[in-house]
Amino acid sequence: MKIIRARTVVPMEGDPIENGAVAVDGNRIAAAGNFADVSASHGGEVLDLGEVILLPGLINAHCHLDYTMLRGKIPRQHSFADWILAINAHKAALGETDYVASIAAGLTESQEFGTTTILNLEAFPELLPRLPRPPLRTWWCAEVIDIRKSVDVHEVVAALREWFRSHPDWLGGFGLAPHAPYTASARLYSDAAEVSRAQGVPITTHLAESAEEMQMFRDASGPAFEFLKGIGRNMDDCGNRTPLSWLMQNLSLDERWIIAHLNELDSGDWELLTHGAKFHIVHCPRSHTFFQHAPFALEKLTVLGFNICLGTDSLASNSSLSLLAEVRELLRNEPWMSPRDALEMVTINPAAALRESGSLGKISAGFCADLIAVPSIASETEVFEKIASFEGVVPWMMVNGCALISS
Numbered sequence: 001m002k003i004i005r006a007r008t009v010v011p012m013e014g015d016p017i018e019n020g021a022v023a024v025d026g027n028r029i030a031a032a033g034n035f036a037d038v039s040a041s042h043g044g045e046v047l048d049l050g051e052v053i054l055l056p057g058l059i060n061a062h063c064h065l066d067y068t069m070l071r072g073k074i075p076r077q078h079s080f081a082d083w084i085l086a087i088n089a090h091k092a093a094l095g096e097t098d099y100v101a102s103i104a105a106g107l108t109e110s111q112e113f114g115t116t117t118i119l120n121l122e123a124f125p126e127l128l129p130r131l132p133r134p135p136l137r138t139w140w141c142a143e144v145i146d147i148r149k150s151v152d153v154h155e156v157v158a159a160l161r162e163w164f165r166s167h168p169d170w171l172g173g174f175g176l177a178p179h180a181p182y183t184a185s186a187r188l189y190s191d192a193a194e195v196s197r198a199q200g201v202p203i204t205t206h207l208a209e210s211a212e213e214m215q216m217f218r219d220a221s222g223p224a225f226e227f228l229k230g231i232g233r234n235m236d237d238c239g240n241r242t243p244l245s246w247l248m249q250n251l252s253l254d255e256r257w258i259i260a261h262l263n264e265l266d267s268g269d270w271e272l273l274t275h276g277a278k279f280h281i282v283h284c285p286r287s288h289t290f291f292q293h294a295p296f297a298l299e300k301l302t303v304l305g306f307n308i309c310l311g312t313d314s315l316a317s318n319s320s321l322s323l324l325a326e327v328r329e330l331l332r333n334e335p336w337m338s339p340r341d342a343l344e345m346v347t348i349n350p351a352a353a354l355r356e357s358g359s360l361g362k363i364s365a366g367f368c369a370d371l372i373a374v375p376s377i378a379s380e381t382e383v384f385e386k387i388a389s390f391e392g393v394v395p396w397m398m399v400n401g402c403a404l405i406s407s
């Protein structure tokens with residue numbers, strides 16, 4: 001048993017605890033509360049972290065570790081289709097060794113910024129055997145695309161299941177990520193949904209991200225339409241629909257889905273959202289700003305009951321993997337939000353999206369011992385604001401009961 005003391009413990013349930021402590025037994029939290037109470041009821045070595053705020057490790061609900069090396073490489077383009085062409089040109093020059101290095105760099109950077117859990121969309125799941133054991137709890141969601149050749153998701157999942165069965169020390173797991181309605185067929189989506197449901201693994205996708213994706217499905221025109229037609233996609237499904245209605249016509253979108261973006265919605269889409277299943281949504285504030293997408297309807301979606309999480313997206317459209325920087329960007333764009341609400345979007349909400357509400361995202365008895373500390377600066381600002389404003393490398397972190405030292 002270890003007792004970790006901090007000036008303030010922010011469990012993300014109930015109020016912050018001054019002079020707080022967390023008792024950790026192995027890889028689980030045994031208790032959290034006032035230092036005097038926790039140390040009286042739980043014996044063990046005391047680690048006093050001093051003037052810090054201790055909170056649950058942050059959870060990144062949408063990330064592409066593969067493209068960490070593309071930071072700053074792709075300037076803002078005239079169109080989303082141009083950006084896809086630019087990233088494809090860079091990707092063509094990269095080999096497996098580059099991607100392995102990129103994933104490792106992304107994990108290190110995420111760790112430095114206090115992320116303990118990542119939902120990573122992995123375009124190259126075959127590279128997992130070349131990686132050292134990741135320091136963070138990572139869900140590797142195999143990103144599948146079938147414009148040019150068909151994909152058997154049963155095979156993809158069987159390989160991942162075998163990998164995780166033989167590597168029980170890897171924290172997290174695997175899932176599926178049909179890329180987007182413009183790159184993954186209706187068949188691929190329904191196969192992925194079926195496999196994910198049968199095996200109980202997460203499923204995520206990109207949807208209604210750009211104006212050009214909307215234009216492609218609604219009007220059968222525009223740069224994305226022309227680009228995808230040019231590379232051989234069958235465009236018969238375009239015209240008279242929206243990306244959301246395309247997806248909902250092709251499968252029953254249930255509450256298990258984790259949908260990234262959802263920026264482009266028309267009035268018919270709002271009808272569908274009002275009456276349909278309340279899936280999880282990931283908003284990527286800084287990537288959104290980079291692409292200058294239409295405003296994200298955070299308040300309206302929240303009122304309808306959607307669980308909204310934050311993600312960094314990849315460094316091909318962002319400058320760092322800091323989730324607290326995403327929180328700050330969100331608070332700049334949505335001044336009505338409280339810092340506490342925004343922090344829930346990188347703790348409690350993504351834990352629910354991963355169906356880990358009983359083990360991640362809070363400091364509570366029985367939860368995984370995934371903790372981070374940020375300095376408690378002496379100021380009158382309230383504690384959630386102090387956390388949101390922290391910009392550096394986190395001074396201390398624990399994942400699954402083990403303290404990690406940032407290099």
Ligand SMILES: [Zn+2]
Pocket residue numbers: 062063064121206260313314
């Ligand atoms: Zn993405």
